Amino acid sequence: MRRAIPLTILAVVGTVLIVSVFLPPLENLGEDFTLFFDIIAVFAFFLGGGNLVRIHFNKLWRKRKDWGFSIVTLFGFFFMLVIGLLKIGNPGGIGADPTAEGSWFQETFNYVINPLQSTMYALLAFFVASASYRAFRAKNREATLLLLAAFIILLGRTPFGVMLTAWVPESWSIAQIPNLAVWIMNSPNLAGQRAIIIGIGLGVVSMSLRLILGIERSYLGEDRG
Amino acid sequence: MGKVNLTLLLAAVAIVIIIAIALIFPLERLGQLYSLLLIFGGLVALLLRSIFAKEVDRRIIFLFIFVAVAAPLLFPITFSEKPTAVVKAVFDRVESLPPGSTVLLSFDFDPAMAPEVQPMANAISRHCLKKGHKVIFMSLWATGQALLTQSLTNTILPEFPEKQDGIDYVNIGYKAGNEGVLNVIVSNFEKMFPTDVNSVPLGEIEIFDDIRSCRDLDFIVSFGGGLPGSKEWVLFVGDPGGVDVAAGVAAVVAPQLYPYYPAQLVGILGGVKGAAEYEFSLKETYPDLKDMDTPGLKMMGPQTLAHIVIISFIVIGNIIYFRGRRKEKGQ
Amino acid sequence: MKLSVFLFVLLLSISISAQDEPSDTDPAIIVPDSELVVVAPVTSLIAEDHKYDKGDHIDLSWVPSIDDQLLDGTVIGYKLYRSANGGEPVLVEEFPPGTNAFTDDGVYSDSTYSYFIAALSENYAAESNRTAPIAPEVEWLNLHRGWLFLIALIVGGSVLLFINAAKRGTKLFVRKIAGLEAVDDAVGRATEMGRPILFIPGIRDMDDVQTLAGLTILGRVARVIADYDTRIFMPTSRSLVMTAGRETVKAAYTAAGRPDKYNDDMVTYYTDEQFGYVAAVDGVMVREKPATVFLLGAFFAESLILAETGNSIGAIQIAGTARPAQLPFFIAACDFTLIGEELFAASAYLSGEPMQLGSLKGQDVGKAIAMLAILVGVFSATVGLAWDIEFFNDIVEYLSDVFSAR
Amino acid sequence: MEVLFEHFRLWLAAFLTLGIFSFLYKDNPWYKLSEAIFVGISAGYWFVVLFWDNFYGKFWVGAGDYTFGWIGAKLSGGEVPSSSGIDLMLWVGAILGFLMLLRLIPKIGWLSRWPLAFIVGATAGLWLINYVASNVMVQVQATMVPLFSSTFGSGFDSSLGAIIGTIVIFVGTFSGLVYFFFSKAHTGAFGTTAKIGILFLMITFGASFGYTVMSRMSLLIGRIDYLLGDWLGMIK
Structure with missing residues (x-):
């Protein structure tokens, strides 16, 4: 019973949504479900946010390693909730848009979250370098091709790449590194992308059907209890 | 005893050399010299080390990347950006049109794309005015108009104080309607743009005396690459109107445009690199522009050095791998 | 955990009150002035039911004003008005010159609608004839998506088929x-x-x-x-x-x-x-x-x-x-x-599990179809273009119609 | 005062930026502090935004406010609120969301599987046809081009690059699909084709990797420009 009802909900909702694509009167069901999803996600946050608060309170209470940082996290979390939900420091007052420019809430985003975000993102520049050092080694045929493609594209972006093949006559311009780089992007690269994309489409069909039919149900919890 | 003396001696010589260099070169040159020495010296040292199949700590790689990006920002290091064929085609077209030709430049981008696209838009605007072409500025993007005004008032016009609004250039601004706008102006400008941004009727603007539609233009460049963008200019104006169109776009979009080159697009400027190449050609052709602002070339300094560092590390990694394998075999 | 949930609820209930709602403003209608620049109205305005929708679209097409076709800039645009169930006309949309079609998506299947268009000069509005009242129809099946349906059915069907085969014990x-x-x-x-x-x-x-x-x-x-x-x-x-x-x-x-x-x-x-x-x-x-x-x-x-x-x-x-x-x-x-x-x-x-593995077999059928379509499509397109053979060109056209997902 | 505040912001952003960068050397208290600030503040930020956009903007404005107003009016005999723009279906979302919260009560916690099942079913159903159309059909259609001609324009582009290009796209897509086949072991001619397929995939990965490097560097340039320019004022 505890298992049958969720599986029925799943099968019915899934089937109706598949069919709705072909039935104009039901066409907007997809949008409705998206709305429902958004609303459910807000409720779910009580569990997620509650979990965050519980874990850090526990850490603090039991004085576990690094408990001091938990105070910072908790303070930041509740600070944002209070100024965002009660719209404290918002020039427009309680009726205004919470993310209005000049509000404390949005200022905190601009001056705390924003630099953190972009710095975290910028770490990629370093990791791209360390990953290419380690991974692009001609260990076998596959790795060699990976290396060559990356190498040509990278080289095509530096003046050296241009200089290296500048002697190639114009009628063979395809062999000049910058042009070769573009050709790789537009031909073999495109081919690989297409095969991956088509495969993904079919994989989704098969997995969705397994879910809707209830063959795949590990996420629904245990059989008993 | 002797060892200490040798170290001292070497240190003294080094200090003397450093002071000598500092006296000979101005500070900026010195910074450039030191940072390039640091990067390339370091890379050579690692290269030599790699022969013994010694792996490099990732933090060393991080350090190289940091220096490669920071140094050119502190001490502007620029590289020769020999223009690629696609960029050179655009430059040559602007260069080869007789002075007095009419060129339309459309700023079809938003603030997010601006860091990549605005430098090339500025460079080409500058080139056209320098060459004595009449320039019509416009935008298909609502957010593009502000950027267009910014480019004109802050960068381009101050460099050409003698150019007159309405005679040498005109800004007709933005009109809503995306491809619809193009559909109309391919046969009639006035219908879509009754006035310029200063509300002067098009009929009273000298440039439009013999320009009725896009068909009368000599050249069009669209900057952006979003939607609507260069592709739409080709499909709705370039092809039906028989006008030459070129594109200046963000780097990610560029490969998608290559199939249109050279049949439907005169040339393509892709990302900061495209802008840098154009700026380089401009500086080379017009020595009096050598002091102009070149954000593209400036951005390419860190980019190029970082790419060189990454390429070098790929080479070092492979040497280590092959030397390491030989060692294993030897044992 | 429960305490934190309580805190949340408290915060929310305090803050949810006192929120204003935005209000809509009414569209204005242009009134003609003296010194008229008279333009001709649009002609042949036709309103048709939009196919394969749930009765919420009407397709409109018209021939632009004669003065617009001269391209001399006297027509500065158009305004489309709609009256529902014979009521007051309301402005639906404004268009630049040269426009000749529009799909109205602000209608319901339980009402009838009549339209007219005003061709605008700088100070004059020439109204067209009104269309006969029309009610948008609800279609129950979207036949535009027939091929999509068929392909999805084949791919999905083969997944189901193989799952079933596995259930029956096929290795x-x-x-x-x-x-x-x-x-x-x-x-x-x-x-x-x-x-x-x-x-x-x-x-x-x-x-x-x-x-x-x-x-x-x-x-x-x-x-x-x-x-x-x-x-x-x-x-x-x-x-x-x-x-x-x-x-x-x-x-x-x-x-x-x-x-x-x-x-x-x-x-x-x-x-x-x-x-x-x-x-x-x-x-x-x-x-x-x-x-x-x-x-x-x-x-x-x-x-x-x-x-x-x-x-x-x-x-x-x-x-x-x-x-x-x-x-x-x-x-x-x-x-x-x-x-x-x-x-x-x-x-x-x-x-x-056999049933799960069966589903993987099913998606291979999809791949086979995709590969076959590519093979036939590329072959026909090449042969058709190189030797200009009508038959092969037809195949390409047909295939690309089948695989065009609208 | 404003100047002081401006300085504070500048230093705060620099402090956080360096805190994150310090992770590249190793984990340390500075990074831990930046991380704690990031997690706490951003979790709060997103909840507030989600709450106003989704709960208030969608549910409360769309159904909740009206329903409670209606009940209140019925009880007190007052004026019933206008129902224009109201979508009572939204209550389904709210009720499912409420069921989610029942996890907090162990005895009836299993009810929370209903909304989960609902979401999984909706996601599976919603995307199935979508993926067939956009991933499978569109891509197959795009590959059906003549081998020695370009897809663009009316002209017959016979340049070497274009011809090799279209042939490569055809061979690559085809052999790539063969690689993904699950039903057959990669042996014989089939295996050879699959191997060609994996080679194409490798070129794809190498090329996209190399192509992304430039934009990743731009991000770092932006950050270092902030540190050296805006903060330290070392860039003129």
Whole structure:
């Protein structure tokens, strides 16, 4: 019973949504479900946010390693909730848009979250370098091709790449590194992308059907209890 | 005893050399010299080390990347950006049109794309005015108009104080309607743009005396690459109107445009690199522009050095791998 | 936990009051002035029912004003008016000169509508004739999508067919997938080293199929982990994924006969913020030093940050995503990568159940169709173009009509 | 005062930026502090935004406010609120969301599987046809081009690059699909084709990797520009 009802909900909702694509009167069901999803996600946050608060309170209470940082996290979390939900420091007052420019809430985003975000993102520049050092080694045929493609594209972006093949006559311009780089992007690269994309489409069909039919149900919890 | 003396001696010589260099070169040159020495010296040292199949700590790689990006920002290091064929085609077209030709430049981008696209838009605007072409500025993007005004008032016009609004250039601004706008102006400008941004009727603007539609233009460049963008200019104006169109776009979009080159697009400027190449050609052709602002070339300094560092590390990694394998075999 | 929920509710109830709602303003109608620039009205205005909708669209087409066709700029635009059930006309839309068609999506199937268009000069509005009243019709089937339906039916149908065949006991062969063969070893390694296993389900919510794929694999992996009695830790960036993840892990422990070993702290939520989550997970990696890291789900720019940090602590990494842009980074930094389709196939493969494996066979039928279509399409297009053979050109046209997904 | 505040912001952003960068050397208290700030503040930020956009903007404005107003009016005999723009279906979402919260009560916690099942079913159903159309059909259609001609324009582009290009796209897509086949072991001619397929995939990965490097560097340039320019004022 505890298992049958969720599986029925799943099968019915899934089937109706598949069919709705072909039935104009039901066409907007997809949008409705998206709305429902958004609303459910807000409720779910009580569990997620509650979990965050519980874990850090526990850490603090039991004085576990690094408990001091938990105070910072908790303070930041509740600070944002209070100024965002009660719209404290918002020039427009309680009726205004919470993310209005000049509000404390949005200022905190601009001056705390924003630099953190972009710095975290910028770490990629370093990791791209360390990953290419380690991974692009001609260990076998596959790795060699990976290396060559990356190498040509990278080289095509530096003046050296241009200089290296500048002697190639114009009628063979395809062999000049910058042009070769573009050709790789537009031909073999495109081919690989297409095969991956088509495969993904079919994989989704098969997995969705397994879910809707209830063959795949590990996420629904245990059989008993 | 002797060892200490040798170290001292070497240190003294080094200090003397450093002071000598500092006296000979101005500070900026010195910074450039030191940072390039640091990067390339370091890379050579690692290269030599790699022969013994010694792996490099990732933090060393991080350090190289940091220096490669920071140094050119502190001490502007620029590289020769020999223009690629696609960029050179655009430059040559602007260069080869007789002075007095009419060129339309459309700023079809938003603030997010601006860091990549605005430098090339500025460079080409500058080139056209320098060459004595009449320039019509416009935008298909609502957010593009502000950027267009910014480019004109802050960068381009101050460099050409003698150019007159309405005679040498005109800004007709933005009109809503995306491809619809193009559909109309391919046969009639006035219908879509009754006035310029200063509300002067098009009929009273000298440039439009013999320009009725896009068909009368000599050249069009669209900057952006979003939607609507260069592709739409080709499909709705370039092809039906028989006008030459070129594109200046963000780097990610560029490969998608290559199939249109050279049949439907005169040339393509892709990302900061495209802008840098154009700026380089401009500086080379017009020595009096050598002091102009070149954000593209400036951005390419860190980019190029970082790419060189990454390429070098790929080479070092492979040497280590092959030397390491030989060692294993030897044992 | 309960206290924090109470605090939430208190905050929310205080703040939800006193919110204004925006109001709509009425459109204005232009009144003609003296010194008239008279223009001709548009002609042949036709209103038709839009095909294959639920009765909420009407297609309009017209011939622009004669003065507009002269292209001399006297017509500065058009305004479209609609009256519902014979009521007052309201402005629907304004158009630039040269426009000759429009689809009105602001109508309902239970009313009738009549339209007219005003051609505008700078100070005059020439109204066209009104159309006969029309009611948009509801169509129950979208025949435009017939081919899509058929192809989906064939692909989906063959999945079902093979599942059914497996149910009846037909032996089905599925090739080895390297990344998945490694799961047991990877879990075993963590057990030997006495270090935890980190499972990262991507940064998207439950409304992304990749997250679902990640969770289905989690079900299998958690089962192995429960058998080996190793620790698993799963940080999530969405509350719903946390909830679903807990259900999944709990179910796996129960199935392994060790429900007592399960603990809610195995699956926790950090923050919805993409890079905030990454910062936290990076911290977890360097502090807990997991022996094995699974990265399975929807990943964006953070893919390489996570994979490189995982690599730096020497963890065995098994990654998989269906985002082509992130696959190169996983290939470079992880030990095994499930490429696109393999991510969705993984849980079926790991389960080893005949019915699940059958579904993989079914998707191969889809691939065969795609390959056949490409083969025939490319051949016909080449032959048709090279020798200008009508028959082959027709085939290409037909195929590309079949595969055009509207 | 304003100047002081401006300085504070500048230093705060620099402090956080350096805190994150310090992770590149190793984990340390500075990074831990930046991480704690990031997690706490961003979790709060997103909840507040989700709450106003989704709960208030969608549910409360769309159904909740009206329903409670209606009940209140019926009880007190007052004026019933206008129902224009109201979608009572939204209550389904709210009720499912409420069921989710029942996890907090262990005895009836299993009810929370209903909304989960609902979401999984909706996601599976919603995307199935979508993926067939956009991933399978569109891509197959795009591959059906003549081998020695370009897809663009009316002209017959016979340049060497274009011809090799279209042939490569055809061979690559085809052999790539063969690689993904699950039903057959990679042996014989089939295996050879699959191997060609994996080679294409490798070129794809190498190329996209190399192509992304430039944009990743731009991000770092932006951050270092902030540190050296905006903060330290070392860039003129």
